[in-house]
Amino acid sequence: MNIFFLIILIFFSGAILSFIINRIAPKFSGITTFVTIAVVSFLFFTQVEINSITQFSLGGIQMQFGVNNYTYIFAILVLGLSLLASLFSIKYMQDNDRLGYFYSNFILSIAGMVGIIFSRDFISFFIFWEIMTWSSYLIVIYDGARSSRSGLKYMIFSAIGAYAMLTAIVSIKGSYGTFIISEAIENGAFNFTDHIYIPIMLLVGFAVKAALMPLHVWAPNAYSKSPMSFTAIFSGAMSKMGILGMGLVLASVYSHSTDENAFNVLILRQILGWLGGITAVMATIYALIQTDAKKLLAYSSVAQLGYIIVGLSTGTKLGVMAALFLAIIHAVFKGALFMVAGAVERQVGTTDMTKISGLIRKMPFTFFTALVSIIALAGIPPLGGFVGKWMLYEALITESNNYFLVIVIFFSSTAAFMYSYRFLFGLFLGQEEKEIEHVKEAPVTMIIPMVILALILIVTGVYPGILFEPIAQGMQYLGYSDVNWDMSVLVNVWGEESNMAYINLTIGVVFVVIFIFLTLKNLKGTRYVGTKDISTSGEIPTENENLTFQLDFFKPFQRAAAPLYKRSMDKIWNDLGNALEAIFDFTRRIYTGNGQTYALFVIIFLVILLIFKNTLFTN
Amino acid sequence: MTELIKEQHLLDSLTSAFKIKGRVIRDRRVEVFADKKMVSGILLFAKKQLGFIHLAHMTCIDWIDENKFELIYTIWSPIEKIHLFVKTKIERENPEMENIDSIWDQANTYEREIREMFGIQFPGLIGEQDFALEDWDEMPPMRKDFDTKKYALETYYQRPGREDAKDVRETISERSGTKVPDFAKKYSREK
Amino acid sequence: MINDKDSQKIVDYIQNFARKQSLFVMAYGTGCGAIEIPATMTSRYDAERFGIRGAATPRQADVLLITGYLATKTLKRVIRVYEQMQEPKYVIGFGSCTINGGMYFDSYNTINALEQYIPVDVYINGCMPRPESVISGFVKLQELIQQGKADNGKKYRENLEWYRTNQKKIIKNWKMPDYNW
């Protein structure tokens, strides 16, 4: 049997199996999921050959399965993160109901992503895309009424994306007569001259998943409302499917358009870049006023995706490389951070940063993961996050001449320090109060995936070349020739370098020297005291007083940046939505908020389009 | 005294409105003696009708011989420029007085102090229990029968030479063995 | 070759020199003597010449300057602040009130002898002591430090029981964290 079909089959049977096992022994449902993903990963990395293509036809439509160097990057990302997340999920979801529902959808969404990676034609691409969307939607509304509104938002935006994508696909078939992606590209579907709307429609479809402004509205709520073990994948991997598509389309647009510097290409580049930049800024400044750690991370994800899109929009070698590198690193650290949030949620019961503080001594490993991931997120040397940020800046400054975008990105990135600190401070630092005395460290199966992700971040900081290798090959597939990379030296086009080996060596040596000096010096006289022993001006606080600074942490910044907070994109969409709700009351009967109805609706639409495709789009 | 028309007029208006006694002390000084229950009425009247909008101060005197506390409310009219003293005497046993912090917000502070220092209760008084003292479990200290010197000698360590709180000159001369000169004795604090 | 004893002497000398030349004074005006501290720190008297400067929190301070009488309520805070300071720490009693109660000897709310509650290195007498006497008190403290005689943090730690008994006699509602260093 073909390895691709086998993998898909394993996924589907795993989904069914975990659903059934939950009825018998709920405990093993999670383990089944983990085993399924482990088996698939094993099969994928041992059996699948890169650039092998399987052709088959379904209902008279030619279809292709296969993996190329470009999608291979995403395969590593998806499977690796899913494996860790499913391991994490076993204990995390332990005490919840409806585990079968959760796990089968969990597997299905991964199946969708892997399917997208395999698909080399638009039909299977779209089908798997929808599988991914539906199953993730079902997980978003897993919590029931509490999350139904965010689920509705997610569904509506996904529907917009799906229709945009479908329109583009059908038009490609109509105009170029093929569903095979590579053929369509070769036929000039993305040359951005005759059918400009095709790539744009596709980009809109992908941008919804990649949470690009103004289509990001669903993301913060959907990310924070679904279970954290899934959000790790949702934000880490699933959003990267949008990046995958965008990367493909943009690379083709840039390389296939007749004149690379044609006016409309430039416009597209600028618009995408600025949209990405504005996404990054707005999401960042909204992230830093959040009080819920999950929501903070969700907004932060949107911001990080903004950077990636900026990188992709440049279309230059360093820019795309930065984008792909950031995509992987973002999956790693955001996966780790959502797992941290999940661990805290499981052990403490909440992730509201105004309610908890001082977990550092209770959950040291979780804190370690959070610290490393936050350093990577903030882009501070020497971790992997810095490598990505460095390449992005260098690309913008040296190659794309988009100088003011640099400032926008830098503003967002500096402001990111603020919410990074807010996250660490809110959960782990501050007073150790009585309320958290009972808290213990998360179970081992939750610690292991987190720490592995943290270690990956450290290793990629020292040897970013590990990731450069697949990325360079993937970029060659996209049409970039001579992609240079070095194991631990970053070079820009002007020849300046940042040598991670030197940097890490210096940091390491200084760290060891100073740490030993500071620890050993006067060791006898050094005392570690609790957080209650602080100077409160000589007074002794009473029991119920709160000594941790939690509310409105960045109030001065909010006041300084008040104009930016004035008009929220959410509000615009809400107003729009309310208006639409009032006008199209009948749509509410179709959009009942029930997943199945939605699924049925999409299928009916798809079938209708396929039936009438010849009459509609013959030219 | 012809210049005291203003003051006399004020006294007249007060005595006609309430059945109280009072007198003009000198220029800018008028005092009235009121019953405990009438005080808040008088104060409110003075504030609303006569323009005495400023509570200059409020204090308490412990008349231990009479077994009474005297409460004095001093109010000031910025327009007339007259001080009005409203005085009332209350029983020393289980003293209780009407709370006037609804008339003047700042009265709260005075009342807290008087509650702590004299033990007079003001029902409905909000605010911190302690004003100046912390964990005080003795008699309210400003009462005349509280002996602060005795308390201090019992509670605090007294440095040798200071334990009897004698005149310094006597102590020095005692220590050095010389006699206290007569002129020094004359001015000794201990009588 | 310098033997261990001599080298220890040199090290001690250097350490004590640094300690005496850099006195961070706890910014805690406990009583009315606080009014002469600004004068001491400013142009005419300029205590910074001697390395004396203010420190905002007890963790950074070396010298606790008790500027005058101590009400019992303040004494509790002073003990708390003193215990939070890091050794070596010094206490200067400033004004007659810290020595024998001064003119408040019969007050029910002020203590009369500071060294009963926290160890005192140097007393400065007078009410109020002039900035010159404050500086001379500091110079005296510097001499003590250089000679290695000012180590009252240790004294406090070793005689904690005695000090605690004295303190608890006055502070009735004892709700203080433990002193553990």
Add this chain to the structure above:
Amino acid sequence: MEDLGLKIFGAILTTILGFTVGMTYGGIVRKLTARVQNRYGPPFYQNFLDLLKLQVKKTNIAHGFMGHMAPVWIIIAAVTVLLFIPILNGNLWFPNMSFHGDLIFLLYMMVFGSLGMALGAGQSGNPNSAIGVSRGLSQMVGFEIPFVLSLVALMIQYETTSVQELTQIQHETGVWNAISNPFAFLAALFASLGMFRYSPFDIVGAPAELASGPVSEFGGKYLGTMMSGGAIFAFIKLTLYVHLFLGGAGNPDNTGIIATLLGLGVLLIKTFTLYMVPVFYGWINPRYRTEQAIQYFWRWPTALGIIGVIWAVYS
């Protein structure tokens, strides 16, 4: 590697130089401040005595692991940045590694220390520290904008992101960047006011409400180590400015001892003059509130920075 020994020697030499100069500048500023305030002032070496005293404190209190680590982070950031900026242009005695790290790296590395400090302050659990950190981070977003704008202007004007290159270019052409792109220089100068945290931008540790802000709970060896880090950072910022805008110091063609000393002298004169700008400004100004400080940076300095970038593009 035969030059490894030289590199290590150079690194140690650079660190010692940065530390000494930073501390001495701090002492001189204290002295000068005293003179402005009609006082005699402490000796110029007072900071060394303070540091020594802090290091020989007999007890040291830490509020946990991050509290213990905070000074370490600051020193890491300080020393690493110091080693990656050129002290003297092309001098063998200071074999810096600025070829191996460029401006973007330096920008981010400088934040490393602040974040470590913030984490240590956060673990102490003192609300004053947390408020100080909140103010510090907010203010950082303020002054980083004009600073980065001025750096971007330089980078695109000379098509290089390396400090070494920028210095070399100034050395070769003989025209300081402060003259070739005055707007960028001014933007960076305004930003430097915020960086040095003198008045009016010292709200982070404003004693009037926060005691000593983020360092409220640090004393003894921790505070001492932080002080050393701060001193090195002061030197770093000054040296970076000098090399970016004021023509740098040192002659790559002549690396003899006399030339080295001469270069050092030039460096010291330039850095000290530059240091006087925020210090002077601090003497005569009260402090801004946080939001006022941020808005200050986002007005004229940012406008100057944007003009600087446009100037760089069209020149």
Add this chain to the structure above:
Amino acid sequence: MIREKETTLYLGPQHPGITGNMMVKLKVQGDTVVKATTHVGYLHRAFEKLIEQRNWLNAFTLLCRFCVPEPDPMELTYARAVEELDNREVPERAQYIRVIVMELARLQSFMLWYAGQAGSAGLYTLGQWSVGDRNYILDLFEELTGGRIYHMYIWPGGVRRDVTDTWKDKVLKTMDYLEKRQDDYNQLMFDNTIFQKRAKGVGIVPKDKAIEWGVVGPPLRGVGIKSDVRIDEPYEVYDKLDFEVPTAEGGDIWARALVRKEEFRQSISIIRQAIEKMPKGDYYNKVPNPMKWVVPEGQAWAKTESVRGEIGFYVVSNGTNKPYRVHAKGAAYTHGVTVLEKILPGQNIADISFIMNSLGVCPPEIER
């Protein structure tokens, strides 16, 4: 036990930003104060109880220590209350000397205010200058009374010592110097944009509530109400001197600062006039043996204008050689508790020390 949402900040007692030994407990949300409560008593020395143990003149040693930054108005107010009880006349020369001493005390207190107001906003240079220059006034006091801070100079019936012509010259010279220096201070403080930004619109005392809350002195004049004991109820020889009582509109820190800036000038002018107009004559009305001095039975209320506002003494005598009851009410009594608690909510924590300095909160005056 439910933990509060707002962070608790302890501003004092051990805090560099607090104006003396007191505590303002703040509940903050973000950097905005939600609730502020003043806690006093750290300086409670039981003055009023102790004075009852001393005789009429011994009380002066305690009195001047009521409020440290400005002890002389305390002496004067008490002396005037006792004079009223004892029907004691004060020679005119003594009255002039008292006015000079009062105004000198006011000046030195203003210089402390300059330091506090500027220092709490981070302008330390001005604080160093003005506190340094304050020593010149303290020198004058020292020469006149023997004490730098506490003088015990004003006694019932006059003053303790006569002034000499050389002292008068020194005072005039010092006034010239201070007048020049005040220009420097003002240039550094009032001409500074940042100071203006910080001070304008912050810590507003509402005009309609001001008198009810017990606001007196410069803060009351800062809301535009012309109220000063020196003109409302002239004491000593203030009615013979020509001076202005400045007011300003707005009730914010800036208005209060403007009032004080002008009052500084007025004080210098008053001192000059008083020295010029001072007649020859006795400086002291002899009392009988101070140890046996019996003051007739009665109650008296006297008030004077100190730098923070009106200070009143209520003195009760039962016809013995000791006061029966002395009650002092300083301006800070209301400023430090009621007014502060009312105006702090909604303010930025960066401004609290600034506001306290501007209101002239002086804790020893509150709890005594």
